[in-house]
Amino acid sequence: MILIFGGNGQLGQELARAGAVRGLALVALGRAEADIADAGAVDRAFATHQPKLIVNAAAYTKVDLAETEVEAARRSNETGPKLLAQACAEARLPLIHISTDYVFDGTKPGAYLESDPVAPTGSYGRSKAAGEAAVRAANPRHLIIRTAWVYGEFGHNFLKTMLRLAATRDELRVVADQRGCPTSTADLADAILSIAPRLIAGAQVWGTYHFAGTGVTTWHGFASRIVAAQAPLTGRSPRVTPITTAEYPTAARRPANSALDCEKFARAFGIRARAWEAETDRITRALVAAQGEKAAHVA
Numbered sequence: 504m505i506l507i508f509g510g511n512g513q514l515g516q517e518l519a520r521a522g523a524v525r526g527l528a529l530v531a532l533g534r535a536e537a538d539i540a541d542a543g544a545v546d547r548a549f550a551t552h553q554p555k556l557i558v559n560a561a562a563y564t565k566v567d568l569a570e571t572e573v574e575a576a577r578r579s580n581e582t583g584p585k586l587l588a589q590a591c592a593e594a595r596l597p598l599i600h601i602s603t604d605y606v607f608d609g610t611k612p613g614a615y616l617e618s619d620p621v622a623p624t625g626s627y628g629r630s631k632a633a634g635e636a637a638v639r640a641a642n643p644r645h646l647i648i649r650t651a652w653v654y655g656e657f658g659h660n661f662l663k664t665m666l667r668l669a670a671t672r673d674e675l676r677v678v679a680d681q682r683g684c685p686t687s688t689a690d691l692a693d694a695i696l697s698i699a700p701r702l703i704a705g706a707q708v709w710g711t712y713h714f715a716g717t718g719v720t721t722w723h724g725f726a727s728r729i730v731a732a733q734a735p736l737t738g739r740s741p742r743v744t745p746i747t748t749a750e751y752p753t754a755a756r757r758p759a760n761s762a763l764d765c766e767k768f769a770r771a772f773g774i775r776a777r778a779w780e781a782e783t784d785r786i787t788r789a790l791v792a793a794q795g796e797k798a799a800h801v802a
């Protein structure tokens with residue numbers, strides 16, 4: 504049985520859906536059922552479900568708010584992963600822990616390798632880097648998967664924000680000097696559930712990996728693709744204007760380049776994410792269709 508923590512997030516819900524499609528024995532617990540920073544709750548979840556593998560999809564992900572809610576970010580992104588990893592070590596269980604491209608400072612010209620030094624620029628990235636370190640220290644049977652720019656049908660994400668804005672505005676002004684790899688939760692969940700049986704069977708593949716959508720773009724490029732994909736379905740074609748990071752000040756400083764090199768994951772497991780453009784088109788169409796269905800039910 505695979506036990507997921509953070510079951511109500513973007514990735515957690517996608518894992519639950521993908522697990523059901525695959526007919527896997529999988530339980531996804533939300534924060535109300537199991538707070539990963541509560542050792543008693545973690546122990547009870549292990550005792551109740553007797554898992555063979557743990558996936559930690561729980562995290563504090565509000566990048567800007569983390570600058571002020573430092574303790575909340577630390578609790579979910581460092582203390583929680585540490586407790587989970589300790590519980591896994593005691594039970595001799597493998598742990599898949601999800602981390603982020605924001606552990607890097609973005610000064611590298613090319614795509615980041617797993618071996619590149621971490622140097623987070625903000626509180627969120629620092630808490631995630633500390634969580635990685637805690638997992639490595641507590642349980643050697645871990646896979647840390649760094650991903651990036653996550654979007655999908657569930658939860659909150661950039662793609663949904665762009666769809667909402669495209670419905671009402673004639674111009675979207677979007678940052679064009681930050682580069683990264685948009686990653687669909689569907690690709691990430693598929694990858695996790697494909698490798699899960701191998702980890703349960705005892706494959707010796709422990710360590711840190713990058714897994715993100717194939718290809719690199721900017722937030723402006725991502726937004727332009729979303730707007731183009733929804734236009735034929737909604738009739739809305741707002742202008743997407745490139746702006747600089749300086750023109751869109753945020754509480755947290757983000758890396759200018761957080762592209763991830765995912766070759767290590769591909770070599771180890773034979774799995775690559777789909778091209779970000781194709782996934783963006785697919786999810787955009789699915790979300791617009793779902794909105795249409797909802798509207799039809801209300802009308």
Ligand SMILES: NC(=O)c1ccc[n+]([C@@H]2O[C@H](COP(=O)([O-])OP(=O)(O)OC[C@H]3O[C@@H](n4cnc5c(N)ncnc54)[C@H](OP(=O)(O)O)[C@@H]3O)[C@@H](O)[C@H]2O)c1
Pocket residue numbers: 508509510511512513514515533534537538539540559560561562563564578579583601602603604605631650651652653654658659
């Ligand atoms: N979103 C991105 O763009 C992005 C980019 C790179 C990496 N990642 C990583 O990918 C993973 C999945 O992210 P996501 O986008 O699915 O995040 P998400 O949608 O924000 O979901 C995270 C979930 O974790 C829950 N959670 C927070 N603290 C918890 C705790 N102490 N115990 C139990 N549950 C807790 C949250 O519940 P509440 O809502 O109640 O707090 C939420 O349901 C995370 O590790 C994240 O750091 C995300």
